Amino acid sequence: MVDIFGTLGPSCEDLQILSDMFRAGMTGIRINLSHVMLKDCIESISRIKKAAEKNNIAPIILIDMQGPELRIGKFENSYNLKNGNTVYFGEGGIPLDKEIVAQINVGDEILIDDGKILARVSQTDGKKILMQIERGGVLTQRKSIKIVGRDITMPALTDDDKENIGLAKEVGITGIMQPFARSRDDLEQVRKALSENECENIRIYAKIENKAGIDNLESFIDLCDEVIIARGDLGNCMPLWELPHIQKTISRICNEHNKPFMVVTQMLSSMEKSAIPTRAEVSDIYNAVLDGASSVMVTGETAIGAYPGDVIKYLFNTAREAGKHPEDARF
Structure with a gap:
């Protein structure tokens, strides 16, 4: 059975x-x-x-x-991410593990929460990244993150x-x-x-x-x-x-x-x-x-x-x- x-x-x-x-x-x-x-x-x-x-x-x-x-870090409440918003992840922004941030590049497409949210990286300095939201949604803590076409170690x-x-x-x-x-x-x-x-x-x-x-x-x-x-x-x-x-x-x-x-x-x-x-x-x-x-x-x-x-x-x-x-x- x-x-x-x-x-x-x-x-x-x-x-x-x-x-x-x-x-x-x-x-x-x-x-x-x-x-x-x-x-x-x-x-x-x-x-x-x-x-x-x-x-x-x-x-x-x-x-x-x-x-x-790969997951977003812990935080209280939620973020309502709308199409066209620019949002910082990592140091000083929405929590994201520094090991992940260090491996993300400008131009990367990012799928969040099993692909419900789609963003593209516009800036990074190795400690924080700026992403433009292309498909919005409500983000709560510990949601999955996937870099399209690449694996993060x-x-x-x-x-x-x-x-x-x-x-x-x-x-x-x-x-x-x-x-x-x-x-x-x-x-x-x-x-x-x-x-x-x-x-x-x-x-x-x-x-x-x-x-x-x-x-x-x-x-x-x-x-x-x-x-x-x-x-x-x-x-x-x-x-x-x-x-x-x-x-x-x-x-x-x-x-x-x-x-x-x-x-x-x-x-x-x-x-x-x-x-x-x-x-x-x-x-x-x-x-x-x-x-x-x-x-x-x-x-x-x-x-x-x-x-x-x-x-x-x-x-x-x-x-x-x-x-x-x-x-x-x-x-």
Whole structure:
């Protein structure tokens, strides 16, 4: 059976809602540590375990690490960035890590918050950058940032990641999701950190999110326990019409190596606001399972959406229906 994952968030913190999600077919849950530390999630983890126990389920609890993903820094409130605005990032402006600022050049196109905001760099002195907003939006802290056509070099594990791994075994984490897995070295660093904290039984889920991850997948696939086709950032590093082929390619590689894989991002995105999904969304889930996915996951749909229990119901039932018809994979 395919594992069904939701993502923890304000919409599903309640014990009864979590219980309803497990009853609807959820087998595991993701905790996103991009914005919080694991030590701040202990009460939530306790509720997850209680909700799962009520449904006789041993939950898979995954923590999604910070890793080398590029993100805006922390700040209060929000910025309403409008088309044509010029805005400073870095020293004296919107917080941005100095290691990122130092590698950004004049003329670079910058995608922010999974591409919702688009900006172009007009000035930089290595400490701060001036960007002109070409596609505006509301910016809140810790949103993703992507330099179009280029990769920025960052360590595989942040100091926060290492602290979170140190607590993972104690609080019952069963797997870690390593963002932007790029090479054997990245996963060797993760395995070393797990070993140093006596967490060898914690599974590693390698998120494929950029070109380096795609190109090098076969060279490090043996070092992870499961591959994640993370279509959000993958879709930012290529034209969207190329993404289906890349998803199929990664699926094929995983099947050839007998490596389990998960498909994530916008599986039921419309259900953040709608009680029912689109036909395209259920077809997407169905085809991902036919391609061999061992897991499917939703993110904002359960974390901040209006119908977390119904989301899991559609995700589970669609995946189960695909499992009844393996012959459809031939078409």
